[in-house]
Structure formats: C-alpha cells, structure tokens
Amino acid sequence: MKISYSPYTLKPVVSLNANSGVEPRQGVLLKVDWGDGKIGYSDLHPWPELGDKTLDEQLSLLRDGKVTTQIEQSLWMANRDADLRSQNKNIFDHGTKLKNNFLISDFRAIKLGQLDEIKQSGFTCLKIKVGRDLEAETEFISRAAGKDFMLRLDFNGTGTWQIFERFIASLDKLVLSRIEYVEDPFPYDDNSWADARKLVKIAIDNQFSRVRWGNFKRIPFDVLIVKPAKMDVDYAMQLCDKYMLQATVTSYMDHPVGIMHALGVAMELKKAHGKRMLDPGCLTHHLYQMDMFGASIPQQGPYLMRVEGTGVGFNGLLEKQAWYQIKLH
Numbered sequence: 119m120k121i122s123y124s125p126y127t128l129k130p131v132v133s134l135n136a137n138s139g140v141e142p143r144q145g146v147l148l149k150v151d152w153g154d155g156k157i158g159y160s161d162l163h164p165w166p167e168l169g170d171k172t173l174d175e176q177l178s179l180l181r182d183g184k185v186t187t188q189i190e191q192s193l194w195m196a197n198r199d200a201d202l203r204s205q206n207k208n209i210f211d212h213g214t215k216l217k218n219n220f221l222i223s224d225f226r227a228i229k230l231g232q233l234d235e236i237k238q239s240g241f242t243c244l245k246i247k248v249g250r251d252l253e254a255e256t257e258f259i260s261r262a263a264g265k266d267f268m269l270r271l272d273f274n275g276t277g278t279w280q281i282f283e284r285f286i287a288s289l290d291k292l293v294l295s296r297i298e299y300v301e302d303p304f305p306y307d308d309n310s311w312a313d314a315r316k317l318v319k320i321a322i323d324n325q326f327s328r329v330r331w332g333n334f335k336r337i338p339f340d341v342l343i344v345k346p347a348k349m350d351v352d353y354a355m356q357l358c359d360k361y362m363l364q365a366t367v368t369s370y371m372d373h374p375v376g377i378m379h380a381l382g383v384a385m386e387l388k389k390a391h392g393k394r395m396l397d398p399g400c401l402t403h404h405l406y407q408m409d410m411f412g413a414s415i416p417q418q419g420p421y422l423m424r425v426e427g428t429g430v431g432f433n434g435l436l437e438k439q440a441w442y443q444i445k446l447h
C-alpha cells in the first residue's frame with residue numbers, strides 16, 4: 119500500500135460555527151495505491167476546534183504507521199473509491215439522488231429575500247448554526263419557520279441547560295412545530311439531555327464520544343448524526359438499530375472529495391435502511407470560495423448530482439494535483 123497526500127486550503131466565505139471564524143482551513147487529499155492497480159482517493163480534514171488532532175499530528179502518526187479514527191475512515195473511503203474506480207463505476211451507479219438540508223452557518227450572511235430564493239430552489243429544510251447571539255437567532259428562526267421550512271438547529275455543544283431551556287421557552291408553537299431536531303444543545307450529560315429531550319427532538323453529533331453506551335435506562339436523544347469522515351459507519355448504524363435512532367449523514371464541512379464520499383455513504387445507507395435515514399446534510403461546499411472541485415459538482419436545488427468520472431468523480435482534477443508520497447518510518 120502506497121499513500122500520497124496533496125495539501126489544500128479552503129477559504130470560508132462566512133463564519134462556520136460558534137467555535138470558528140473565517141480563517142483559511144487546511145486539509146489534505148489522500149491517494150492510496152492498494153496494489154493490483156487499484157487506486158482510490160479520499161479527504162482528511164481535521165477540526166482541531168472540535169477536538170480532532172491537528173493535520174500535522176495526524177500526518178506524523180500516519181508516517182509512524184499509526185491511525186486516528188479519522189485516518190481510518192479516510193482509508194476506508196479511499197478503499198471504497200478504489201473498488202468503484204477499478205470497476206469503472208461512479209457512486210451514482212448504486213444510489214439515487216438525495217435531498218440535502220440548506221446549511222446556514224451564519225444567519226447574518228443571509229440577505230433579505232434570500233430565504234424565498236432558497237425555498238423556490240426546492241429546499242425544504244434549513245440547518246442553522248446557533249449559539250452566538252440567541253436573541254437575533256430566535257428572530258431569524260421565527261422568520262424561517264414562517265416560510266414553512268423544517269429546521270435543524272445546531273449549538274455545537276456550546277450552550278448550557280439553562281440557556282437551552284430559556285431559548286426553547288421563548289419560541290412560539292409554530293416555531294416549535296417546525297423544529298425537526300436540535301443538535302448538541304449543550305455538553306453531553308445523561309440527565310440534562312433527557313430533560314432537554316422532553317422539550318424537543320435531540321440529535322447527537324460532536325458530543326458522541328461522551329456517551330457511555332449501555333448506561334442509560336432510556337436513551338436521551340432521537341437522532342444520530344453520522345459523519346463518515348470520523349465515525350465507523352457500520353458501528354453507527356448498529357447503534358441506530360439497537361437504540362431505535364434515526365440518522366442523518368453529513369459531510370464534515372470538508373473538501374468536495376469528502377463531500378461526495380459522504381453523499382455516497384448517504385445514498386448507500388438510504389437504500390439499506392430506508393425511513394430510518396433522514397435527509398442528509400452534504401451540501402457544504404458553498405461555505406468556501408468556489409474552486410475547481412466545487413465547481414465540478416452539478417447541483418439541482420437541494421440535490422448534489424453525479425460528478426464526472428469514476429468513484430466519487432473528479433478524475434482529471436485529481437490526477438493534476440501535486441502528490442507527495444508518505445514515507446513510512
């Protein structure tokens with residue numbers, strides 16, 4: 119097995135969440151030669167703000183022949199990609215297009231009238247990052263609910279139970295009825311999450327690692343956010359089966375290669391698990407300045423369509439990148 123990497127920079131056009139601003143983000147594409155002429159590509163995009171090891175740390179671990187969960191997942195995806203490429207197939211040969219939520223990482227960037235445009239282009243669900251200015255956010259959320267969107271609100275674990283309770287109490291019935299779920303309302307805790315769940319449906323994402331599975335009488339959340347970029351997908355779906363959770367597959371606000379990988383997983387899981395799978399959240403490349411990769415993803419409103427090429431696509435672009443082989447120590 120030969121692993122090469124190609125560094126890239128993503129330049130956010132808006133603030134991405136309550137934990138991070140608009141600083142450029144670094145990641146690497148991976149190219150894995152599995153032997154027998156099988157080559158696959160994937161993305162490695164750490165979020166140290168959310169607890170991941172930094173890119174440098176991960177690459178140096180890889181050189182030492184060690185893996186993080188993130189690296190493991192990147193290799194898993196490079197393997198899936200290699201399989202498809204060797205069979206001359208694209209992820210869309212196996213799955214049908216899926217509707218994505220519209221991600222609003224900073225509502226202040228949404229201009230007047232833009233919600234109507236989003237609606238007209240076919241989106242039915244907004245995912246809104248909250249926790250920076252709840253008063254202003256509540257106003258925006260009410261406006262969005264009034265336009266008949268379903269809402270997913272993501273606190274990224276930044277709130278507290280008190281803030282959350284006050285926030286939910288401040289919402290009127292219409293708004294509450296439009297909330298599909300609230301993600302990571304505050305740092306995970308069995309009891310206070312169980313209380314939060316009495317108020318609204320709760321989804322767990324970056325608080326996942328704090329859960330001691332098997333410890334609770336009744337599970338204190340309803341939805342598991344499945345991020346193939348950093349989570350063993352089979353394990354995640356086993357948990358969903360066991361605890362009767364619904365699941366949303368999302369990208370990792372990463373490179374278009376990572377986005378199409380997440381979409382490929384979402385399409386596969388939709389086929390296998392049907393209604394358990396909620397609409398995915400893989401449409402995230404607009405958070406960054408458009409590059410050649412992003413521009414290669416055809417989009418029809420909420421749908422990401424087939425990218426030309428085999429595997430996750432991008433064949434010509436991937437070949438043109440500068441690749442550096444990782445010398446294993």
Ligand code: MG
Pocket residue numbers: 272274301302323324343
């Ligand atoms: Mg989240």
